[in-house]
Amino acid sequence: MSQLPTVLDVGRIAGVSRQTVSNVLNSPELVKPATRAKVEAAIAQLGYRPHASARRLRTQKSSTLGIRLDPMTNGISGSVLDRFLHALTEQADRRGLRVMLFTATDPQDEIRQFGRLRDGADVDGFVLTSTFYGDPRTEWLIENNMPFVTFGRPWGIDDMNDPRHLWVDVDGWSGLHEGTTSLLRSGATHIAYLGWPSPSGTGDDRRRGWRDAMAENGALSAAELDALELRTTDGVGQGRDAVKALLESGVRVDAVVSASDSLALGALLAVGPDVPVIGYDNTPVAEAIGLSSVEQPLDEVAAGALQLLLGGSGGEIVGWKSASTEPRHRLVTPRLITRERSRVTGVR
Numbered sequence: 001m002s003q004l005p006t007v008l009d010v011g012r013i014a015g016v017s018r019q020t021v022s023n024v025l026n027s028p029e030l031v032k033p034a035t036r037a038k039v040e041a042a043i044a045q046l047g048y049r050p051h052a053s054a055r056r057l058r059t060q061k062s063s064t065l066g067i068r069l070d071p072m073t074n075g076i077s078g079s080v081l082d083r084f085l086h087a088l089t090e091q092a093d094r095r096g097l098r099v100m101l102f103t104a105t106d107p108q109d110e111i112r113q114f115g116r117l118r119d120g121a122d123v124d125g126f127v128l129t130s131t132f133y134g135d136p137r138t139e140w141l142i143e144n145n146m147p148f149v150t151f152g153r154p155w156g157i158d159d160m161n162d163p164r165h166l167w168v169d170v171d172g173w174s175g176l177h178e179g180t181t182s183l184l185r186s187g188a189t190h191i192a193y194l195g196w197p198s199p200s201g202t203g204d205d206r207r208r209g210w211r212d213a214m215a216e217n218g219a220l221s222a223a224e225l226d227a228l229e230l231r232t233t234d235g236v237g238q239g240r241d242a243v244k245a246l247l248e249s250g251v252r253v254d255a256v257v258s259a260s261d262s263l264a265l266g267a268l269l270a271v272g273p274d275v276p277v278i279g280y281d282n283t284p285v286a287e288a289i290g291l292s293s294v295e296q297p298l299d300e301v302a303a304g305a306l307q308l309l310l311g312g313s314g315g316e317i318v319g320w321k322s323a324s325t326e327p328r329h330r331l332v333t334p335r336l337i338t339r340e341r342s343r344v345t346g347v348r
Helices: 007-014 018-026 032-044 050-061 077-096 107-119 136-143 172-185 201-217 222-227 236-249 261-271 285-289 300-312
Strands: 066-070 098-102 125-130 148-151 166-171 191-195 229-231 255-256 277-280 290-295 327-330 335-337
Touching: 007 018, 007 032, 018 032, 018 255, 032 236, 050 300, 066 077, 077 098, 098 107, 098 201, 107 136, 125 136, 125 300, 136 148, 148 300, 166 300, 172 191, 172 201, 172 255, 172 277, 172 335, 191 201, 191 236, 191 261, 201 222, 201 229, 222 229, 236 261, 255 261, 261 285, 261 300, 300 327
Parallel strands: 066 098, 066 125, 125 148, 148 166, 166 327, 191 229, 191 255, 255 277, 277 290
Antiparallel strands: 290 335
16 A cells, blocks of 8 residues: 555445545535445545645636635734634645635725636635624625635624525524523622624624523613613723723622623723623633633634535535535534633733
């Protein structure tokens, strides 16, 4: 056997022809499940990887995904998309796919980049991040029959269940509901929510998780909950100022849940070390200072995005054109990371 396993080696181990192995890799729906399982087991045993260049020549596909590289931000939570991109690139490589990064100044510029990359046959599909209400990017991709998947739901438009709009998202409602419930169980009753201005698909989803948990508890009236709801732009200083103003107004605050770790750190500076604070995103800063936070399982998000784009095709990006009967979206459940908090002072 050669140093690097070949299709012939896989076929010999599985007891099938070279063509059957090729079908499993490129058109698995043509192969009986039992035979496919034998071939997949042989692939795993040998550590076989398809030759990406040969496949690109054979299929006339680039085997490349395009994704916008978001501008640099100074926010603590800005590392989330970087971690997602890292996970996506690693997992795409294991499937013989490449990731092409590009930049754009705004959504319309991103759409222009879509057209340029499509016309140059540089990519076979796109991964979109930072979805928002009325996002025009998805409409353009659907109209132009380009495979794509979004990290984030199609907020505020009528294609939430459109089979052509593949999406993966983290259940922000679940994350803040769990965080709020954990604080209620510890004895807190007046739990403030610190989030972003509405409309914000992601922020509003997280806010509902807090609000529903508080309503289920039933200790406070709707008016009291309204008084505990804070909205401001993302940032440590903004979070600190919002919570400080709430405290100065005389409203009782037993604990705070936040839409981001940046806001949570600001809340921590306002309330001091004895009031529980929960953030969102489980950033390195949260880990460093011992801040409890909701963690987004970005490896699962990346895996879901690739599964949707490949649609059982093996290694070809087919997107919504897939014949798969599996659901066209994934909603991933986050988890609460609880920590004993360190004292933090003097952050501006």
